[in-house]
Amino acid sequence: MTMQTLSLAPWLVATPLIGAALLLLVGRRSDRWGHWLGVLASTATFVIGLVILLDMLGADAEQRVGVHTAANWIDVGPLTVDLGFQVDPLSMTFVMLITFVGSLIHLYSVAYMSHDRDRRRFFAYLNLFVAAMLLLVLADSYLLLFVGWEGVGLASFLLIGFWDHHLPNAVAGKKAFIMNRVGDMGLIAAMMLMLATFGGVDFGTVLGTAGAADQGTTTAIGLLLLLAACGKSAQLPLQAWLGDAMAGPTPVSALIHAATMVTAGVYLLVRSGPLLEAAPDAQLVIAIVGALTLLFGAIVGCAKDDIKKALAASTMSQIGYMMLAAGLGPVGYAFAIFHLLTHGFFKAGLFLGAGSVMHAMDDDVNMRRFGGLARLLPVTAITMGLGWLAILGVPPFSGFYSKDKIIEAAFVGEGWRPWVFGIVALVGAGITAYYMSRLFFMTFMGRRRWATELAGGAGGGAEGDSTPVRHPHESPWLMTLPMIVLAVGSVGLGFALNAGDRFVHFLEPVTGHAEHHDPVLPIWLIITLTLTLVVVGAALAFVQYAVRSVPTTAPAAPAVVRAARVDLHQDDVNEAVVMLPGKVLTRSMVFADRTAVDAGWLGLAGGVGRLGTWLRGLQSGYVRQYAAMTLGGLGVIVLVIWLVSTMATS
Amino acid sequence: MDLVNYLYLASILFALGATTVLLRRNAIVVFMGVELMLNATNLALVTFARMHGDITGQVLAFFVMVVAAAEVVVGLAIIVTIFRARRSASVDDVNLLKS
Numbered sequence: 001m002t003m004q005t006l007s008l009a010p011w012l013v014a015t016p017l018i019g020a021a022l023l024l025l026v027g028r029r030s031d032r033w034g035h036w037l038g039v040l041a042s043t044a045t046f047v048i049g050l051v052i053l054l055d056m057l058g059a060d061a062e063q064r065v066g067v068h069t070a071a072n073w074i075d076v077g078p079l080t081v082d083l084g085f086q087v088d089p090l091s092m093t094f095v096m097l098i099t100f101v102g103s104l105i106h107l108y109s110v111a112y113m114s115h116d117r118d119r120r121r122f123f124a125y126l127n128l129f130v131a132a133m134l135l136l137v138l139a140d141s142y143l144l145l146f147v148g149w150e151g152v153g154l155a156s157f158l159l160i161g162f163w164d165h166h167l168p169n170a171v172a173g174k175k176a177f178i179m180n181r182v183g184d185m186g187l188i189a190a191m192m193l194m195l196a197t198f199g200g201v202d203f204g205t206v207l208g209t210a211g212a213a214d215q216g217t218t219t220a221i222g223l224l225l226l227l228a229a230c231g232k233s234a235q236l237p238l239q240a241w242l243g244d245a246m247a248g249p250t251p252v253s254a255l256i257h258a259a260t261m262v263t264a265g266v267y268l269l270v271r272s273g274p275l276l277e278a279a280p281d282a283q284l285v286i287a288i289v290g291a292l293t294l295l296f297g298a299i300v301g302c303a304k305d306d307i308k309k310a311l312a313a314s315t316m317s318q319i320g321y322m323m324l325a326a327g328l329g330p331v332g333y334a335f336a337i338f339h340l341l342t343h344g345f346f347k348a349g350l351f352l353g354a355g356s357v358m359h360a361m362d363d364d365v366n367m368r369r370f371g372g373l374a375r376l377l378p379v380t381a382i383t384m385g386l387g388w389l390a391i392l393g394v395p396p397f398s399g400f401y402s403k404d405k406i407i408e409a410a411f412v413g414e415g416w417r418p419w420v421f422g423i424v425a426l427v428g429a430g431i432t433a434y435y436m437s438r439l440f441f442m443t444f445m446g447r448r449r450w451a452t453e454l455a456g457g458a459g460g461g462a463e464g465d466s467t468p469v470r471h472p473h474e475s476p477w478l479m480t481l482p483m484i485v486l487a488v489g490s491v492g493l494g495f496a497l498n499a500g501d502r503f504v505h506f507l508e509p510v511t512g513h514a515e516h517h518d519p520v521l522p523i524w525l526i527i528t529l530t531l532t533l534v535v536v537g538a539a540l541a542f543v544q545y546a547v548r549s550v551p552t553t554a555p556a557a558p559a560v561v562r563a564a565r566v567d568l569h570q571d572d573v574n575e576a577v578v579m580l581p582g583k584v585l586t587r588s589m590v591f592a593d594r595t596a597v598d599a600g601w602l603g604l605a606g607g608v609g610r611l612g613t614w615l616r617g618l619q620s621g622y623v624r625q626y627a628a629m630t631l632g633g634l635g636v637i638v639l640v641i642w643l644v645s646t647m648a649t650s
Numbered sequence: 651m652d653l654v655n656y657l658y659l660a661s662i663l664f665a666l667g668a669t670t671v672l673l674r675r676n677a678i679v680v681f682m683g684v685e686l687m688l689n690a691t692n693l694a695l696v697t698f699a700r701m702h703g704d705i706t707g708q709v710l711a712f713f714v715m716v717v718a719a720a721e722v723v724v725g726l727a728i729i730v731t732i733f734r735a736r737r738s739a740s741v742d743d744v745n746l747l748k749s
Contacts, residue, residue: 621745624680627671 005055006068008048009085009138012095015045017131023124031120035113038123039106042130046099053092064089065509067140067204074143078199084140086203090510093337094137094260094267097344101259102130104482108352109251111478112359122162122249129155133260137267141202142191145268149187149232152261153180159256160248172244179241183231187268190224193217203271210275218275222282225272226289229265233319235293240570242316243300246308250355253308258315258351259344266319266340269326270333273511277329287327287417291424294320296568298431302438303564305554306365307354310439311347313567314391317432318343324421325406332409333511334504339402341503342494346390346398349486353384356479357443360472361450367442368552369468374444376472379480381444383487388440390490392433392534398494403429408526411519418520429530433537441545449552656697663690675740677729681722688718 019041023034030037056064065088074081106126113119132151139145161173191201197217198206210218229235234242245257256262269276269286276283297317304310322340325332358365360377374381390397393404407429411422450470474480497503519526554565563569618629663686670683692711699707733739 623741623744624672624675631668631672 002055005052006066006085006087008052009068009087010070010083011048012045012052012099012138013085013131013135015048015131016041016127016134020124020127020131023120023127028120034120035110035123038120038127039103039110041127042099042103042106045130045134046096046103049092049095049099052087053096056087056089056092061505061509069140079195081141081143081201083144084202085138086140087138088510089506089508090267090271090337091137093341093507095134097341098130098133098137098260101344101348101486102126102133102255104485105251105255105259105348105352108254108355108479108482109249111476112251112355113249118162122159125155125158125162126251126255129159129256129261133264136264140204141200142187142194142206143201145271146184146187146191149228149264150184152256152264153177153184153232156180156245156252156256156261159252160245162249162252163247166247169247172241172247176241176245179238180231183228183238183265186224186227186231190221190228193221193224197221207272207274210278213278215278218279219282222272222276222279223285225268225275226282226286229268229286229323230289231265232268233262233265233323234316235265235289235320235323236296239293239296239316240567240574242312243309243567246306246312250308250351250358253312254348254351254355257312259348262315262319263322263340263344266322266326266336269323270336270511273330273333276326283327283329284417285327287324287421290320290323290325290327291421292320293317294324294428295424295431296320298428298435299560299564300567301435302431303557303561304435305368305565307357307367307370307439307443308351308365310367310435311350311354314432314436315343315347317428318347318391321403321406321425321428324425325409328409328412328421330512330514331412331517332406334507334514335402335405335409337507337511338494338497338503339399339406341497342390342398342402342490345486345489345493346387349387349483349490350384350391352479352483352486353380353387356380356475356483357384359475359479361470362468364468364470367439368550368554369449370443371446371450371550372444372448373472377444377474379474380483383480383483384440384444386487387490388436390494391436392538393429393530394534395531396491396495398490398492401494401498404527404530407530408519408523411521411526412517413520422520422526426526426529426533430533430537433534434541437538437541438545441541442550445546446550449550653697653701657694660690660694660697663687663693666690675742677732677739677741680741681725681729684725685718685722688714 019038023030023037026034065086067084067086069082069084071083072080073083106123109119109122109126113122116122129152132148132155134148136145136148136152139148157173157177160176161170164170164173194201194206197213198209200206227238230238242257242262246253248257276286294317297313297315297320301310301313301317304313318339322336322343325336325339354365357370357373357377357380360373360380361370364370386397390399393399407422407425410425411418413421450468452469452471521529557565566572667683667686667688667690670686671680674680674683692714695707695711695714697707699705699711729739732744736743
């Protein structure tokens with residue numbers, strides 16, 4: 001790449017940051033045009049990214065990795081950290097995903113948030129998010145990455161709690177922030193270990209010398225990085241915040257909690273690839289976490305009636321696939337990023353579709369009160385349908401190429417691993433098909449479970465919540481256009497990037513060339529099994545939610561379904577394992593402080609006080625009493641001297 | 651004669667003086683008690699000087715006499731002044747400095 005395009009890299013971060021600063025500083029005066037400034041900043045960033053990408057594609061594969069050092073950031077003794085920007089195929093993939101999907105969602109938000117009096121503030125936060133996310137992926141050191149990492153956490157917190165006049169939203173924001181903080185501690189500790197081991201935190205130093213380090217140390221760093229990734233990417237055991245994060249406006253859920261921010265954990269692990277190579281135990285744990293989360297999210301997704309929470313569970317599950325792939329080593333890195341990219345498109349599209357449905361249904365999210373919307377919301381139904389087929393992994397949609405590759409990669413290896421991971425990935429694909437079809441059929445097919453006319457007789461509002469009155473209408477073009485573009489991406493992106501393994505080769509300068517290994521099962525069998533499970537899952541959902549009628553309130557269900565409805569008791573587990581002991585600890589500390597420390601000092605002070613009161617009584621004012629005390633004192637002194645002298649002589 | 655008898659006498663005189671100071675209310679009498687204690691001490695000092703063949707005790711006795719003379723002057727002046735101001739010579743009435 002040429003130096004000129006490399007030096008554009010800081011502008012990728014600066015442009016949206018300037019947008020956010022302008023919108024926040026100018027304040028209410030920019031209410032009328034602020035949202036367009038936000039869109040402009042985001043789109044301009046996309047254009048800058050595109051210029052860099054085109055230049056990169058023109059260069060040879062070996063010259064596609066560059067570092068632009070904008071300034072010296074920290075220079076204290078042996079530690080030097082530059083304000084450096086890593087421009088390579090991996091970071092540019094993210095830049096493209098973030099700015100392209102981000103710009104579309106900015107556009108969508110112009111219409112979606114048009115009735116909100118704080119729309120300008122919303123765009124300021126969106127721009128802030130884009131800036132922080134780009135800093136995260138462009139940083140050339142873990143420390144600079146951490147700045148972006150915290151920045152997206154802040155933006156996520158601000159946007160989840162955007163409607164903070166409603167208490168649960170503010171609580172959800174806080175929950176996300178605190179759970180993320182647990183993961184951040186992992187990243188901080190990992191950086192400390194890196195400093196101690198490698199003497200630096202920039203990618204060049206750490207990843208370049210990781211192979212020579214002690215395996216125990218690299219395993220520790222790998223596990224700490226995994227902890228950080230779990231927090232950011234909502235993986236077990238730090239997954240509980242993602243469902244509540246759906247309290248934020250839907251464009252936020254699409255951009256931050258589906259397409260970009262939650263995938264930062266996968267980016268971190270793939271970026272740290274060479275380090276993880278030196279820590280096979282950590283890799284195994286990553287794959288296990290991914291596999292568990294994959295199943296966890298899928299099971300929860302099957303029972304959710306809230307359309308956004310079902311999608312959130314699906315996001316968790318799909319990121320589980322990416323983590324699983326990232327844990328498989330070089331065979332999986334490229335596929336993890338590939339799935340991340342296609343998932344960014346189809347899941348953002350699905351979320352925007354969900355937003356469109358909510359827009360039509362007076363912000364209702366309960367799918368049991370949807371039904372039969374396909375004819376009334378044709379564009380939404382078609383775009384969501386394409387996203388649905390993509391996430392199912394139906395050929396030739398995007399998800400088929402990316403997810404199927406991960407399933408194949410999961411079957412590669414020796415011993416028990418390929419069988420366990422492969423079968424988990426296969427089963428996950430089947431469950432995914434079931435819950436996504438359930439979502440689609442419940443929303444768009446079947447009979448209507450809402451009324452159209454207010455005075456339309458007993459079927460109207462009279463029955464209360466069971467058949468609410470709605471006036472569904474298709475969303476304005478500003479909302480449907482991004483949905484259409486994302487749907488096109490959901491259809492064609494996988495095929496376009498998979499042709500001739502184009503994307504995998506594009507990423508090779510970063511992820512390294514992976515030797516081709518044959519899975520333990522023949523590939524045609526894996527594909528057949530996957531597609532069979534997908535068809536079975538979708539058919540089950542079709543019979544249950546499109547053919548049979550859906551009750552408007554959740555029916556009684558076996559224990560496992562009831563558990564899935566409350567996220568498999570994740571909050572109860574957190575409360576029992578973390579919150580309750582913490583509470584007991586703090587309470588006992590307070591108790592100990594009051595009863596032991598405070599009581600000790602207060603008792604001492606009280607004792608001194610009482611002694612003083614008693615001594616004051618001796619000051620009677622009678623001279624003769626003083627004289628008596630003097631005499632008594634004299635007697636005591638004489639007695640002591642006599643005792644001491646007799647003891648000394650005896 | 652055994653010199654220790656002087657010490658017994660000094661002790662008895664000191665005890666008498668101390669008892670006077672503690673029990674009597676009249677300032678003049680209390681003052682006399684104080685003088686008695688001082689002189690008992692003087693007797694003891696002189697006796698010790700004699701017993702040890704050391705002149706220090708006698709010198710100290712002279713100092714005590716001089717200081718006692720000065721003290722009598724100041725003390726009597728205070729007592730007279732208080733009597734003029736408060737029409738009383740009782741030491742128990744002089745308690746205005748208590749807390």
